[in-house]
Every structure is written in C-alpha cells, then in structure tokens.
Amino acid sequence: MSHPAAPTPEQLLRGAALRVTRQRLAVLQAVQAHPHAETDAVIDAVRADLGVVSHQAVYDVLRALTEAGLLRRIQPSGSVARYETRTGDNHHHVVCRSCGAVADVDCATGAAPCLTASDDSGFVIDEAEVIYWGTCPACTSS
C-alpha cells in the first residue's frame, strides 16, 4: 500500500515507550472495539479475551494509556469514566440526558472550537472541551 498502514496495537505501545503486555493489548483492542466504553465494560471485554485479569490491572492500564496519549478519557456529569481511541483531533461529544448514550461530534466552528475565551481570568488555556447535552434518536422516539 502506498500510505502507511494503521499502526498495530503493539506498535502504538512501543511508540509510547510502554512495555507490551497482554493486558495492555487487550485493553487497547477493547476500547477500539467499543468506543466510549466505561471501565466496567472494558474489564468484561478484557476478561472475555484473556481470562482472569484483575480490575486493578485494567485501571492501571487505562491510566497509563491515557497519560501516554493513546486513549482519551471523558467523564460527563453523572457518568462514570469512559474511554476512546480517537485522540488529538479535538472532537467533542453529545450525551443523551435520558439514557447516557454518547456520540462523537466535530464542532461547527472548526478544529479548535471556542478556544479563545472572552475573559480568561489570567488562566493559560490549552484545551476547550465541549459536551452537547440532548436526547438521542432512540429516546426521542419513545
């Protein structure tokens, strides 16, 4: 192929100077397969894949991968932590008030929406996170 192939999970880990372990590979794949999955769902997916894995290992891996920039963590009010593999593109999320469903959204304003606040109170701002609240199609129709 002419363009570089998508990096494998192993390449992603090595590229981030992280040791390659079964648990980390399984977590990475689980989050890829279930975007916006909560920790519990990741634990289930990893155990379905590997058998016995401590919940602590999954928490550690999720944190390590998030700090390394391989995962992004989101946590809308009233929800537990959720993880996704789309990182670095400054996209945002819609959350259903009724069922908690989450979907990706690219902000209409462009790549860095609303990044300039009118009055930053002296803060040095490096990221603007937008959460849209509303009702998902399934909850709207019922």
Place this chain on the structure above:
Amino acid sequence: MSHPAAPTPEQLLRGAALRVTRQRLAVLQAVQAHPHAETDAVIDAVRADLGVVSHQAVYDVLRALTEAGLLRRIQPSGSVARYETRTGDNHHHVVCRSCGAVADVDCATGAAPCLTASDDSGFVIDEAEVIYWGTCPACTSS
C-alpha cells in the same frame, strides 16, 4: 429604587414553588457566598450557620434547587460536584489542571456558543457545555 431589587433567597424559593426552610436558605446563601463550592464546603458553611444539619439534607437541597433552576451544577472530570448561583446565562468555566481552581468565562462566540454541532448524529441538542482546561495564575507563576 427604580429598578426591581435582587430577589431575596426566600423570594427565590417561593418563586420556584419550593417550601422555605432554614436549611434551604442556608444552602442558597452558602453557594452565593462561595461560587463553585463543592458539596463538602457547602455542608461546612451551612453547619457554621445553623448548627447540626445532616449531610443528606444538604444533598437533597442541592438537588432540589438544581432541578428548580436556582442552582447550576458543574462537575469537571476528576472533580466532585460543584455548585453556583449564576444560572440561565450560558456561561462556561476554566479549570486549572494543577489545583482545580474554577473561574467563570463568557464564550467569545456569544450567548449560545457552539450550540450547532456539525453533525448531531440525530440527537436533539438543548445545551452546549464548555470547559476550558489550563493553568491558573497562581500555578503558572510557581
């Protein structure tokens, strides 16, 4: 005075069809006095005012006032719930990654920033919540 005076806490409660109790008045005043206060700080302030008050009462009041629109609840990732009395004006917040300090921000885009998502995935969106992440003046200088 020619223009209407700011409503008293009691008037706010009555206007929202809520019973007026000492606990509710104290919570309202506590949040007014300490914008972005977390639940724990509200409990402390209320107890300093009234003496013995159960934490459950404060949780109940905070929820009731939030549902009535007298308070707004915010909960940045990695923080506990915080409350403020500025409601209905669609303002946003800057949060310090280092110390967790919160400040109000009016979005540069205007009154309803970023409310139109480029692709809403079929969701009916009613609110856009923006959180700016950065470093506060105190943490920047140290």
Place this chain on the structure above:
DNA sequence: GCGGCTTTCTTGACTCGTTCCAGTAAACGG
C-alpha cells in the same frame, strides 16, 4: 391561630467506582 396533610429533615446503613498497598510475575536490556 389551629388542625391536618404533605414535604422535608434526621439517622444510619449501604452501594459503587476508584485507589492504596504488599507481594508476585513478567518484560526487556545487556
């Protein structure tokens, strides 16, 4: 003002997501 209905507060137990800790296992560089 007074009784009665309804909402709210108190008390205390409890859930659940997450973190801490000590010991064991596994990755990786030499």
Place this chain on the structure above:
DNA sequence: CCGTTTACTGGAACGAGTCAAGAAAGCCGC
C-alpha cells in the same frame, strides 16, 4: 539467559453519593 525494572494480582480501604423509615416542620384552609 539473568538481573533490574515495571506491571499485575488480590484484597482491603476510601469517599462521594444514595436509599429507606420515622420524626419534624412548612403550608393551606378554616
């Protein structure tokens, strides 16, 4: 292949928030 470093296991602990039953207090009509 061996030693060092880092990760994983298992279990206990923590803390914000919730649940439930009974007591107290607000509010409405008289």
